[in-house]
Amino acid sequence: VLCDIGFIGLGVMGKNLTLNLADNGYKIAAFDLEHQKIEDAMAQDKAESGSGGRIIGCSSYTELLSILKEPHLIILSIPAGDIVDDVCHKLVDAGIKADDIVIDTGNSLWTDTVRREKKYLGKFYFFSTAVSGGEIGARFGPSLMPSGDRYAWTRVEPVFQAIAAKVDPNTGKAIERFEPGNPVKEGEPCTTYIGPSGAGHYVKMVHNGIEYADMQLICEAYHIMREGLSMSPSEIGKIFQQWNQGVLESYLIEISAEVLLEVDSETKTPLVDIILDKAGQKGTGLWTAVSSLEIGSPAPTIAQAVYARSLSTLKGDRVSASSQLKGPEIDPHLIADKTAVIESLHDALYCSKICAYAQGFQLMQMASDEHDWSLDFASIAKIWRAGCIIRAAFLQKITDAYQLNEELHNLLLDPFFAEQINTYQSNWRKAISTATLMGIPNGAFSTALAYYDSYRCETLPANLLQGQRDYFGAHTFERKDKTAGKKYHVEWAKPDRPIVKA
Numbered sequence: 001v002l003c004d005i006g007f008i009g010l011g012v013m014g015k016n017l018t019l020n021l022a023d024n025g026y027k028i029a030a031f032d033l034e035h036q037k038i039e040d041a042m043a044q045d046k047a048e049s050g051s052g053g054r055i056i057g058c059s060s061y062t063e064l065l066s067i068l069k070e071p072h073l074i075i076l077s078i079p080a081g082d083i084v085d086d087v088c089h090k091l092v093d094a095g096i097k098a099d100d101i102v103i104d105t106g107n108s109l110w111t112d113t114v115r116r117e118k119k120y121l122g123k124f125y126f127f128s129t130a131v132s133g134g135e136i137g138a139r140f141g142p143s144l145m146p147s148g149d150r151y152a153w154t155r156v157e158p159v160f161q162a163i164a165a166k167v168d169p170n171t172g173k174a175i176e177r178f179e180p181g182n183p184v185k186e187g188e189p190c191t192t193y194i195g196p197s198g199a200g201h202y203v204k205m206v207h208n209g210i211e212y213a214d215m216q217l218i219c220e221a222y223h224i225m226r227e228g229l230s231m232s233p234s235e236i237g238k239i240f241q242q243w244n245q246g247v248l249e250s251y252l253i254e255i256s257a258e259v260l261l262e263v264d265s266e267t268k269t270p271l272v273d274i275i276l277d278k279a280g281q282k283g284t285g286l287w288t289a290v291s292s293l294e295i296g297s298p299a300p301t302i303a304q305a306v307y308a309r310s311l312s313t314l315k316g317d318r319v320s321a322s323s324q325l326k327g328p329e330i331d332p333h334l335i336a337d338k339t340a341v342i343e344s345l346h347d348a349l350y351c352s353k354i355c356a357y358a359q360g361f362q363l364m365q366m367a368s369d370e371h372d373w374s375l376d377f378a379s380i381a382k383i384w385r386a387g388c389i390i391r392a393a394f395l396q397k398i399t400d401a402y403q404l405n406e407e408l409h410n411l412l413l414d415p416f417f418a419e420q421i422n423t424y425q426s427n428w429r430k431a432i433s434t435a436t437l438m439g440i441p442n443g444a445f446s447t448a449l450a451y452y453d454s455y456r457c458e459t460l461p462a463n464l465l466q467g468q469r470d471y472f473g474a475h476t477f478e479r480k481d482k483t484a485g486k487k488y489h490v491e492w493a494k495p496d497r498p499i500v501k502a
């Protein structure tokens, strides 16, 4: 019997995606350059299904094509970068045909995806589907962001609908069942056609930018409790568990609590205290920040989250600076009411989170306008309700906001979110003041607040800035009292200019 789907790349994500596909009734022809990985996937298939045979290992691209049903459907789960083109070239050499589909599920840069779709046109359909959800998501239901050729999508759609995470339409919450061989079939699948070539990878990139901001905000709340309130990791873990019962309910809060509650088996101390404070990154947060700068759609909290990771890697500098640079004198009254400080941190996290999502969604909106993608933000928020790393009850509220108003310019203007920030902003400001007066860095919290305060500001000091630019560079300015678009220039420094000063 021929296989339904070819699968290339059996790393952690790839292996779990093949098992997920197998649970949903697809027979897989699998290939990896490391033969051991093929053996491992087949062994796990056998262990889980009893008989095995749902995943068939192949020793070459040619063999993979030969045991696949036509037209071929091939999924790649390989690292982003040149290797994607290498594999595509090998498939062409092995005889892939124009009607075949190759799906890139890696974290590829969206412009590479656009280039590839054009490059392979006529040789095969290059289709992209960004995947979020980590190992567990891949195994039992990720969130999938497909984009590219519409015809290719009609062939891919049933497969992705089957393996995606599912949401209960009545509650807006994930239907979770982590049982091999018993996939969730009911509910709304967390996948939707995102748009033309590259749009899916762009949307996934912004998902990751938001993920960076979300994570950094949680880390700042932790830092302030740990350093400012001298709380233990387990105490903070328990606070996060409480927060996970309310408006902050999310996968990232849940796992942060678990990380904080973990005790190192070797030293019997909290594991988080042993983990070196140098953050890694693979690039998607950086790409989001760069894109926001290029498009001119401010995403300062996302960019700050990337900077915070960079700053963390300057460990040597920080260690020597810590004994040379002084912080403020701390007024003990600041933290006299510990419960109130914790509550203010909760509210600061919530308001900042709303701003980070507002930045990410507005960025996608501007990119959508620029590239003519017609992104549907209610649907994007919907498929992020389950399966992905930023999954949270909160995403239902964003879905509601865009369903209420498709033309919404910024989430901050949605009546629900506007009211939420209004309710919690006083504590948000208090948390930032407390942290700042104690000298504890809170860049993500404070850039979020600066974003909010700037966005709601009718008049910004850019009038003075335009004056400065015109002064030294004759860059001109517009006048409020004259026709919009008309440019004015003043000979600011001309020696014989009549001086009219206030």
Ligand code: 6PG
Pocket (backbone or CB within 6 Å): 107, 131, 132, 133, 134, 208, 211, 280, 281, 282, 283, 284, 285, 388, 389
């Ligand atoms: C996801 C994750 C996933 C991956 C990130 C992490 O949505 O499943 O975002 O894509 O874990 O690439 O990236 P960093 O290494 O940059 O934190």
